[in-house]
Amino acid sequence: MQTIRGFRDILPEHIALWQKVEKVAIDLFEAFGFKEIRIPVLEKTQLFARSIGEATDIVEKEMYTFADRKGDKLTLRPEATASIVRSYIQHKMYATDPVRKFFMTGPMFRRERPQKGRYRQFYQIDAEVFGVESGFIDSQLIYLLNELFKRLGLTGLSAHINSLGCPKCRPSFQKALLEFLELKKDKLCDNCLRRIDKNPLRILDCKGQDCHAAIKDAPATLDYLCNDCSEHFDLVKTTLEEQGVDFIVDKTLVRGLDYYTRTAWEILTDSLGAQSAVAGGGRYDGLVKELGGPDTPAIGFAIGFDRLVEVMEQISQNPSDSGLDLFIISIGDIAMKKGYLWSCELNQAGISTEIDYRGKSLKALMKRANKFNARYVLIVGETEINQNAAVLRNMNTKDQDSIDIDTLIPELIKIFK
Ligand code: AMP
Numbered sequence: 001m002q003t004i005r006g007f008r009d010i011l012p013e014h015i016a017l018w019q020k021v022e023k024v025a026i027d028l029f030e031a032f033g034f035k036e037i038r039i040p041v042l043e044k045t046q047l048f049a050r051s052i053g054e055a056t057d058i059v060e061k062e063m064y065t066f067a068d069r070k071g072d073k074l075t076l077r078p079e080a081t082a083s084i085v086r087s088y089i090q091h092k093m094y095a096t097d098p099v100r101k102f103f104m105t106g107p108m109f110r111r112e113r114p115q116k117g118r119y120r121q122f123y124q125i126d127a128e129v130f131g132v133e134s135g136f137i138d139s140q141l142i143y144l145l146n147e148l149f150k151r152l153g154l155t156g157l158s159a160h161i162n163s164l165g166c167p168k169c170r171p172s173f174q175k176a177l178l179e180f181l182e183l184k185k186d187k188l189c190d191n192c193l194r195r196i197d198k199n200p201l202r203i204l205d206c207k208g209q210d211c212h213a214a215i216k217d218a219p220a221t222l223d224y225l226c227n228d229c230s231e232h233f234d235l236v237k238t239t240l241e242e243q244g245v246d247f248i249v250d251k252t253l254v255r256g257l258d259y260y261t262r263t264a265w266e267i268l269t270d271s272l273g274a275q276s277a278v279a280g281g282g283r284y285d286g287l288v289k290e291l292g293g294p295d296t297p298a299i300g301f302a303i304g305f306d307r308l309v310e311v312m313e314q315i316s317q318n319p320s321d322s323g324l325d326l327f328i329i330s331i332g333d334i335a336m337k338k339g340y341l342w343s344c345e346l347n348q349a350g351i352s353t354e355i356d357y358r359g360k361s362l363k364a365l366m367k368r369a370n371k372f373n374a375r376y377v378l379i380v381g382e383t384e385i386n387q388n389a390a391v392l393r394n395m396n397t398k399d400q401d402s403i404d405i406d407t408l409i410p411e412l413i414k415i416f417k
Contacts, residue, residue: 025148062110076109079302107122129298153312261286283299327376
């Protein structure tokens, strides 16, 4: 049996970096006032179709959607924002305090063409803020991402930012875009032609080479912003400048989901080839209302966890296995029972301890202790039981001491604490 295409195991030898990233991220989120939220991996299909947009790649081609036994249409979540908005509304969180900050980590599912850095089950670290319209929060999220990557020792990243405008300025942009696309119709792929009427903004996101060339000089949302959106974007930019966060204003950045308004951004890396985006985010001021909640501004980002780890693997060694505190070598049945009981007691006290139950020779077990990178080895056989003393060997210095079995546990705890 093998994993499904695009799905993979993350094996224990790779986990240290995942855990390191998660720890650094959680510490940072908590310092910035974010609270963890956990949401289901399965939701009603309609939630994603309505929020991400019917005419997006994700909804049209990439979702894992199926009917359950009762015929309800369900989808494995392709992203987190829609579910978190659903949760915000379902639990009426806005009623007690509309301003909320959440983070989460977990798997997402998209049926894309798998390649390095692109999987069908991938992981995201996600942050969302509800109830704040001010551009300061846009800057803060980009600043936070910058700080996270700095703490993880990443270089070679660039933040691309854009403003996608709001429902007030969209119509004039859309008009200009449609006029432009009308002239390029013969150069667009079938998919884009189909989207002209449904969702022309998505054409700006087409990855096809011909479309890409055809839309090179397409109108940009940035040139059609209303005064409010302009001022909002100016505040984001000047704040980032003041905070020393480098960014590039990228008029062509549109993101692949429909719900974005105003500030949108991506963090790109130069070290992952084609899959260069390690994080993306933006404002979605209309989505809470669209999904049935009160009119609430909101903004968030998602980091591609798999890609982030891949970038880190290129620059750093996987943090080495910190090894084991104690390996117990028990020879004979009585010693084995004692060794087992001690190992449980020590594990319970927070001391990493291993024991081998297979009745191997002392030589084989010393080898095994080395394999575990054990700091100490405790040897107990029939002789030791008779003398009521076990032998403790420091694997670094090779010094050996005899420890009274009656006081063994407190003695060991003293050594390791
Ligand atoms: P998105 O929700 O599409 O903005 O994605 C946010 C981030 O998730 C991207 O910048 C990528 O780093 C990561 N990501 C998206 N799709 C995949 C995928 N199929 N495999 C791995 N990472 C992904």
